[in-house]
Amino acid sequence: MRFAFVLAIVVVMFAVDVSADRLVRLYQLDRGSVTRLIEDGYDVANVDIRRGFVDIVLPDDKVGNAALMTPRYEVLPREWSELLSENAKNAGYYYSPEENWKFWCTLAAEHDNLVDTPASIGKSYKDRDIYAIKMTSSSTGYKPTIFFTALIHAREPGSNVVLIDFANWLTDNYDGGDTRAAYILDNATLYFIPIANPDGYYHNMPGGGMHRKNMNFSDGDGVDLNRNWGYKWGYDDTGSSSDPDKETYRGDSAFSEPETQVQRDFTIDKKPVAALNYHTYGSKLLYPWGYDKILTPDSTLFKDWAAQMTAGNKYEYGTPWQVLYKVNGDQNDWCYSGQDVSKIYSMAPEVGDKGFWGSQKDSSEIERICGECRPMNIMLCMLVLKQVGIGEHGECIEPALAVSSVYPNPVNSSVVFTVTVPAGGVTDLTVYDTSGRMVHETEMNNPTGGEYDIRWMIPRELPAGVYSVVVTDGFGHRATSRFTVIR
Numbered sequence: 001m002r003f004a005f006v007l008a009i010v011v012v013m014f015a016v017d018v019s020a021d022r023l024v025r026l027y028q029l030d031r032g033s034v035t036r037l038i039e040d041g042y043d044v045a046n047v048d049i050r051r052g053f054v055d056i057v058l059p060d061d062k063v064g065n066a067a068l069m070t071p072r073y074e075v076l077p078r079e080w081s082e083l084l085s086e087n088a089k090n091a092g093y094y095y096s097p098e099e100n101w102k103f104w105c106t107l108a109a110e111h112d113n114l115v116d117t118p119a120s121i122g123k124s125y126k127d128r129d130i131y132a133i134k135m136t137s138s139s140t141g142y143k144p145t146i147f148f149t150a151l152i153h154a155r156e157p158g159s160n161v162v163l164i165d166f167a168n169w170l171t172d173n174y175d176g177g178d179t180r181a182a183y184i185l186d187n188a189t190l191y192f193i194p195i196a197n198p199d200g201y202y203h204n205m206p207g208g209g210m211h212r213k214n215m216n217f218s219d220g221d222g223v224d225l226n227r228n229w230g231y232k233w234g235y236d237d238t239g240s241s242s243d244p245d246k247e248t249y250r251g252d253s254a255f256s257e258p259e260t261q262v263q264r265d266f267t268i269d270k271k272p273v274a275a276l277n278y279h280t281y282g283s284k285l286l287y288p289w290g291y292d293k294i295l296t297p298d299s300t301l302f303k304d305w306a307a308q309m310t311a312g313n314k315y316e317y318g319t320p321w322q323v324l325y326k327v328n329g330d331q332n333d334w335c336y337s338g339q340d341v342s343k344i345y346s347m348a349p350e351v352g353d354k355g356f357w358g359s360q361k362d363s364s365e366i367e368r369i370c371g372e373c374r375p376m377n378i379m380l381c382m383l384v385l386k387q388v389g390i391g392e393h394g395e396c397i398e399p400a401l402a403v404s405s406v407y408p409n410p411v412n413s414s415v416v417f418t419v420t421v422p423a424g425g426v427t428d429l430t431v432y433d434t435s436g437r438m439v440h441e442t443e444m445n446n447p448t449g450g451e452y453d454i455r456w457m458i459p460r461e462l463p464a465g466v467y468s469v470v471v472t473d474g475f476g477h478r479a480t481s482r483f484t485v486i487r
Helices: 002-014 031-039 060-068 097-110 158-174 179-187 198-204 258-270 299-309 331-337 363-387
Strands: 022-027 043-048 053-058 073-075 119-123 129-135 145-149 189-193 274-277 284-286 316-318 345-351 402-407 414-421 426-432 438-445 450-457 465-472 478-485
Touching: 022 060, 031 043, 031 053, 053 060, 060 073, 097 129, 097 158, 097 198, 119 258, 129 158, 129 258, 145 258, 145 363, 158 179, 158 189, 158 345, 158 363, 179 363, 189 258, 258 331, 274 331, 274 363, 299 316, 299 345, 299 363, 331 345, 345 363, 402 465, 402 478, 414 426, 414 465, 414 478, 438 450
Parallel strands: 145 189, 145 274, 274 345, 284 316
Antiparallel strands: 022 053, 022 073, 043 053, 119 129, 129 189, 284 345, 402 414, 414 450, 426 438, 426 465, 465 478
């Protein structure tokens, strides 16, 4: 009770000064204290209960008041929380907006067989382009789509450099080196949105550094774009704020901001299977649900994927409320919800552990961050490709019999199996779940031979999961493939 009373006093003292200049690390706080900090409107940057600290943003001239919250605190280096004067216009060793554009255009020019020129997918509040880059090879056939996004929060440039690093890795290794690069680009389509909040990022360049939200100053100082998404928007005032002056201000309605509208519409159009929406900082990997202390139906899958993805970097993983704090109206929950688009396995890495701008003077730190995240990106792609069945096709004993295509894959409502069959006899198409139980069977009597499309309406009661389709003919031949049902 003494903590809550002192905290209330501090809020009054800070009410007249809303600037946010320094990161301050508070020790010896429990998770209940973190919730109270958030509810009282503090800008909580990082929570690490395992190591016993919470980082918050305080006005430069008020950092000493942290002593009223805890007997032990530490003022973190200035470069963790702002761009120093010598780096104010070019972001130091991070990538400024202009450097971003140059990188992606150059990559597309040098690898036009793999990388498309950046294309605008819509405009920001201040009419800046939000652009996306498509990466894939010229190989044909069904390719699941995977999204990688960054800088929805304008003060998180570390989220951006890991996308650039991954794109470089893919192009460097496609024609030699790590064969996973060719496997990924031959079997998947990747989209990168490197700067999801261009207005805020531009604002941080000339000597700012800590602006988090977009630049819609109609009320307060912007909207937190990662609290403006449509699923569970405004669920409570802990996971987001109704106060325009708070860092987690959610806007006056779901998808009120052009930046979230643009990403929503692009996501609906491209229908990704999975996504990594990058943030900084804290060395964590987060997955739904974030809005309340509830696990998703796919919590086992998320936990399994996260364990594999973080095996090398040892990032802490879990839902936001398990390892950080509750969030509502965020991108991950909307992606997974299936509200406007088929369910997306969406996760949010929190990159690095040196604040928001801590690597601006140290390129080796950026290399370290990229080295931590590159394996996560690769592993997500490999897990997705395994999940949808690519690389898992059974061998056809007789070339005349084949499952040529399963589309769409993953599927929600109906799927088309394209089957090549020999002439004569009876051809059976059977669907099994992973335990080997038959869930559907179709029989074709005496086909003339050739390619057939067989549409199956997925029963509403069929649970999400991976299924096998098996085709047999009257001559003892067998062909198989796999597909995923999502809900």
